[in-house]
Every structure is written in C-alpha cells, then in structure tokens.
Amino acid sequence: MSGDGLQPSPDTLIKMANALGVATDELLGLKGKPASGGKPSLKTLRRLKKIEELPPSQQKALFKTIDNFLKGAEKE
Template identity: 50%
Template sequence: MPRPLKNKLPPLSQEDIDIGENITRYRKQKGLTQVQLAAQIGITQKLISDYETGRVRLNAEMIIRLSQALEVSSDTILGISPVEDASPVSLKISQRMRKIESLPPFDQKALLKTIDNALKGAGMDSSNSSGE
C-alpha cells in the first residue's frame, strides 16, 4: 500500500478539467455514436458512457486507445493541451456524409446537385459546386 504524502501536491492549473466532456466532444466531432466508438476500440457502449459521465476513471491504455480512435492527442483528452475545437457537426449529417462518400462518383455528383438545388430553393447559396 502506498504511503501517504507528507507534503501536499500543488493544485493543477486547470481545475475544470472534465475528461468525459472531452471524450464526448471529440467523439461527436468525428461523427461517431457511443456504440461505434466502443466497437472501434473493442469495448462496450456502457463503458464509453461511463467514461463520458465520469462514473469510471480512464486507465493509461484506454486513454491511448481513445486518443487514437478520436485522432486527438492524449494531452487533449486529459485537458492538458488546449481544446482542439472544430465547429460541431451534427451526428446525423456526419453519418450521411460518410454514406455519400461511399457512393460511386456519378451518384455523388447527382446527389450533391439535388442538395444544391434544395439549398438554392431554400434561399441558401451553395458555395461549393456539385462537381467536387
């Protein structure tokens, strides 16, 4: 059993570190559900939920696995490095974009043209052409 420290450790500079919130933020930025992230790492969705809500503490291996799956540094997940903030993307939109990217180029072009027309009809100008 470890001995108690005689001297108190200095407080961390960031008192509001919430590792669970960081996991949730980067999981959603990647457009992943808890189930998808869990499958990618090889654990259960319940465990992902427990990490995100702070019910379970991360061990070193899980920090590494999450940082690799979410493509952010371990320091970012732990709240040591500044938050790598990207504009949040809707999970539904992100999932649909992945499906569109898996279509053949001809089908992608046709679908993007349909989306461009819908946006134009809604009074929103599409800045990218459907030919990309």
C-alpha cells in the same frame, strides 16, 4: 443512458463529447443541434460518410439535388 443503470462519470462524458466534437447535451439527448463552433452533428457526419461511399456519379447527382434544394430555400 441506457436502461441498465450504467452512466459515465462527468469527466468521461466530457472526454467523449470532446473526442466526438459534440456538446455533452447532444450526447445526453438534450440538444439536437451541433455544438458551437460550426461542427456538424453526428447524424450529419454519418450521412456524409455514406455519401462518400457512393460511386462518383451518384455523389454528383446527389450534390446537384442538394444544391438545387438549397438555392430554393434561399429564395424563401
């Protein structure tokens, strides 16, 4: 994992992945997409947490922008 040579055991890695709701491949940096089952990635969850901390007016503006972007992407 990091340059210090310490690595979790396979059992620990599995427990960490289960606790975080991600695939072990994602923890190892081998897979950038969310684990099967439709769970969001850690990166997405972190962003959602930051959005939840915004004032409601800013959340509304951001969601409107996201909705407009997604509508445009559906047309492509």
